[in-house]
Structures are given as C-alpha cells and as structure tokens.
Amino acid sequence: MKATYHKYILEFKIPSGTSRGVMTHKETWFIIIENDQKKGIGECGILRGLSCDDRPDYEEKLAWACANIHLGINQLWEALIEFPSIQFGIEMAFQSMASENPFLLFPSAFTNGLKSIPINGLIWMGNEAFMKQQIETKLAEGFHCLKLKIGAIDFDEEIKLLSQIRQNFTSEQVEIRVDANGAFDKTEALNKLNQLSVFKLHSIEQPIQKNNTDSMSELCKTSPIPIALDEELIGVFSFDEKEQLLVKIKPQYIILKPSFVGGFRGTNEWISLAEKYQIKWWITSALESNIGLNAIAQWTFLKQNKMPQGLGTGALYTNNFDCQLEVSNGQLWFNKDKEFHFDFSQF
Numbered sequence: 001m002k003a004t005y006h007k008y009i010l011e012f013k014i015p016s017g018t019s020r021g022v023m024t025h026k027e028t029w030f031i032i033i034e035n036d037q038k039k040g041i042g043e044c045g046i047l048r049g050l051s052c053d054d055r056p057d058y059e060e061k062l063a064w065a066c067a068n069i070h071l072g073i074n075q076l077w078e079a080l081i082e083f084p085s086i087q088f089g090i091e092m093a094f095q096s097m098a099s100e101n102p103f104l105l106f107p108s109a110f111t112n113g114l115k116s117i118p119i120n121g122l123i124w125m126g127n128e129a130f131m132k133q134q135i136e137t138k139l140a141e142g143f144h145c146l147k148l149k150i151g152a153i154d155f156d157e158e159i160k161l162l163s164q165i166r167q168n169f170t171s172e173q174v175e176i177r178v179d180a181n182g183a184f185d186k187t188e189a190l191n192k193l194n195q196l197s198v199f200k201l202h203s204i205e206q207p208i209q210k211n212n213t214d215s216m217s218e219l220c221k222t223s224p225i226p227i228a229l230d231e232e233l234i235g236v237f238s239f240d241e242k243e244q245l246l247v248k249i250k251p252q253y254i255i256l257k258p259s260f261v262g263g264f265r266g267t268n269e270w271i272s273l274a275e276k277y278q279i280k281w282w283i284t285s286a287l288e289s290n291i292g293l294n295a296i297a298q299w300t301f302l303k304q305n306k307m308p309q310g311l312g313t314g315a316l317y318t319n320n321f322d323c324q325l326e327v328s329n330g331q332l333w334f335n336k337d338k339e340f341h342f343d344f345s346q347f
Helices: 058-067 073-079 084-098 129-141 154-167 189-199 213-222 237-251 262-275 290-303
Strands: 002-017 020-033 038-045 120-125 145-149 175-179 204-207 226-229 253-256 280-283 327-328 331-334
Touching: 002 058, 020 058, 020 084, 038 084, 038 290, 058 084, 073 084, 084 290, 120 129, 129 145, 129 154, 145 154, 145 226, 154 175, 154 189, 189 213, 213 226, 213 237, 226 280, 237 262, 253 262, 262 280, 280 290, 290 327
Parallel strands: 120 145, 145 175, 175 204, 204 226, 226 253, 253 280
Antiparallel strands: 002 020, 020 038, 327 331
C-alpha cells in the first residue's frame, strides 16, 4: 500500500464574504491511497485562519501520514488527533479504496436516487443589494430554510433584510438561521439577540467568539433565540473535553463539520454526547470540493437527521470536480445515472 498527497486551489466564482473577511480562493489537499489495482481518495479540507490544524507543520504531517499509511485507519486517527482535517481525509481515503466505486462510499436509498437530504440555502455576506439578490434567488429555487451570514455589514441593514423576508414569509414558510461567526461583542450580544428575536429565527450560530465559555453559557440561558455552537467545537479533541464543554455551555444546538472535528469518528463522538444531553445537531460541510462534499453527504444521509443540513456548497467554485450531487427545491439529491468524472492521473 502507498499513499501520496496533493495540494489543490479552489477558485470562488464570486468573492464570498464572512465576518473574517472575503475569500477568493480556498486551499485543499487530497490524499490518494493505492493498493494493488485499487485506489481511494480523501480530502483534507483546511480553512486558513479557522481550522485548528492551520499550522506551519501541516504539510509535514500530511507527508508523515502518507509515509505511515501502513499503520491503518485506527492508529493513524489516534496519531493525528490534533489534525482533524487529515483524520477526515485518511478516513475517507480508506473508505473510498474499500468501496467497489471510489466515489460510492456509503450505498443507501440516497445514492440510489430514491431519497434526498434537506439543506439550507446559504446567503453570503455583502452589501444589502447583493444579499437581497441572493435571498430572492434562493427562495425562487425552492429553499424553505435560509442561512444568513451576519456581522460584517451594518447591523441595521441586516435587520432590514430580515424584516423584508418576514414581511413576505412567515417562520412556518421559511426557516431562517443566522451565523454571526463570533462577530458580536459579548457585552452587546444579548441586546442584539433581543432585537433579532422579533424575526422568529430558528437559531444563531456562534454569536460571540469561542473560548468565552462563561459568557456563552450565560447567553444560552438567557437568549430569546436558540444558540448553536460551531467554532466553539474546533480544537476540542478528547471525549472528556467535549463532554465538559457541552455540560458547561448547554447549547440548544451544535453544528458539526467533519473536517473540523476529526472526521466521521470525531463527529460521531459529538453526536453521542449531544444526544445524551438532549442537544440537537446538524452537519455542515466546510467549503470542501465536491469530492469531500460527496463523502460527507453520503455519510450524513445514514444519520437520518430530518433537519436541513448545511451541504449545498458544491457550486461555489470555477474549478470544482463534476459529481453526482444535484440541488433541487432545497433538497440535495444523488444522480445515480450520472458518472463522477475524476482522473486520478491528474495528480
């Protein structure tokens, strides 16, 4: 068995804004495993400035993982505990190689084209006109759940956008999730949450920056809007640490990105704890290419979570890979009659 790693730069069609700035491209890495005539591929989806494994020794650790691929998935997962995106890439590559088709990792009614996964429509930050245009497009495309990135433009403008949606659609017609990416100052967060509550929002992700656990715990008790932890989960490695975090903060939701929390195994640990403490959860991709998104979507379907998931990023890039995932009326489908065109030799 041998393994190699390869860097790939994904280019955004339109610069995409978050509270941490505007992204024009996104770096990702692929691990390819070969054993006799079989090949498998995994994606190590890292986000610079956000992933806990955004470290100077990242490529060195990728090279080590490939050189030690003979150790097998369990030993590698343990050794890569501080590199969750590589854990995910390794898990995915082994599953891909073990499958009859390297892109059909988890066969199900989803991959047979019989059932779909509900997803949210993502609205990127920008000026009011740009965000309004995205909202209108997503609603016209049949989405019943919108996720708005907030915290980068003037708060009053964001309030106006939410007001416009609610003037036309009730909370029963369109579910609205907002994601502040930690943009609110902890001294003003509750005041802003109170202002947002009139729009009957489903939830708000990460209203304040991570590592303010006392303040976040208090917000989860007092907020009129359910709070979802996202960035807060990044860099929490051990099962005990995960449990301690959830017990202290007691969020209403957690959001799980396999590339950020240790792949499928790490995500399963969070899910088991969330269910133990009656915390709801959903799964989100982390701007992976269609290769990573394909694996996450197939695995997510098996979890049978009925809430809209955050899996609709496949159309963001100019140089993505064609795949079998298709979005229709706010649902993610797998087109089994279409082939996943991927040439391993390009790497």
